[in-house]
Amino acid sequence: MLQTASETGSETHGRFIWCELMTSDTQAAGRFYASVVGWSLNAMPMGEGEVYHLFQIGEGDGCPGIGGMMTLPAELAGHVPPNWTGYVAVDDVDRTAKDYKANGGSVQREPEDIPGVGRFAVVADPHGAVLCIMTPSPMDDMPAPPPEGSPGTVGWHELYAGDLEEAFGFYSRIFGWTKDSDFDMGEMGAYRLFAEHGKQAGGMMKRPEEIPMPCWVYYFNVESVQAAIGRVRAGGGQVLNGPMEVPGGSWIAQCTDPQGAFFCLASMQK
Structure with a gap:
């Protein structure tokens, strides 16, 4: 029998924790959101010439991040437009991906690890609305989140x-x-x-x-x-x-x- 999240979830299961922009032009998009929302950008090389950009509130490495940005993958270009996607924390990505399927949803990208960050999957509800789910890796040096409702959050x-x-x-x-x-x-x-x-x-x-x-x-x-x-x-x-x-x-x-x-x-x- 499938247990519900309310029966099994922790105090973080089901919490939105991140937003991510996939775009055709990271430089132009970075300038745009820095102007409109006030975010600063922190580039993080990912290897093979790829860069992941953090959107942060404030300047410097110790500032809280609210999201990230990456180039729209070539295999999605022409099929998926630039878009924002939210990440929801779950206790067990693999189990939640199975729960999605069992309840009529789908898994767009099977669970996999991001070293040092966590394990994630891309999922869609029964009507096609897409989210990412993630079990974050423990991190002791995360900056304190800004007050709720602060500009940039x-x-x-x-x-x-x-x-x-x-x-x-x-x-x-x-x-x-x-x-x-x-x-x-x-x-x-x-x-x-x-x-x-x-x-x-x-x-x-x-x-x-x-x-x-x-x-x-x-x-x-x-x-x-x-x-x-x-x-x-x-x-x-x-x-x-x-x-x-x-x-x-x-x-x-x-x-x-x-x-x-x-x-x-x-x-x-x-």
């Missing part, structure tokens, strides 16, 4: 679901997420706030018609969305929607970077 995780109830049931079984509350959006249906270990972590809604397929999207905190969207346009990105005030008093905007990756901005003031 990842503030929200949002699923455009193929079917809201089916998707919520799936993620509840896999990660142990629970329902926080629903917000009625009228003709668009319910917007469901979900919690990870009792703490709000994001929202889910039925995929809008203009979104081509179910997917996860990520909100980056800035001091002012209004000011940030000016930087988006100046840097060659596009503002698709916003600034818009949402329940709770936050302001958001939905954008694409110059290479076409979709992302969102959030702030407590316009």
Whole structure:
């Protein structure tokens, strides 16, 4: 009998821990996000001429990282556009990958080790929304995370679901997420706030018609969305929607970077 995550998971199982950008031009994308969000970049050679770029808050090696960036692999170019993907911590990547399959999801990349970092896999829910799952390696020298909501942090995780109830049931079984509350959006249906270990972590809604397929999207905190969207346009990105005030008093905007990756901005003031 398959056990649920809520029965077996630790205090970190089901927690978003990282965001990663795969892009066609890392130099241009790095300059863009440094301007728009305020991140600094730290290049980490990976061998064979490949470089992984860390997005950090502040300058120097001791600054906290919130995500990374790499060149879109050649085998995906032309098939997968530049995109952001979130990483969710799990206690056992191999077991969670099997749980994905057992519950109607799929494994896009089988579990494998990243030396010194952890073991990860690329997975998709039953409707095709992709995430990465990871069991991180123990690290004693990690810098302290910045205060929640600080500029540059990842503030929200949002699923455009193929079917809201089916998707919520799936993620509840896999990660142990629970329902926080629903917000009625009228003709668009319910917007469901979900919690990870009792703490709000994001929202889910039925995929809008203009979104081509179910997917996860990520909100980056800035001091002012209004000011940030000016930087988006100046840097060659596009503002698709916003600034818009949402329940709770936050302001958001939905954008694409110059290479076409979709992302969102959030702030407590316009």
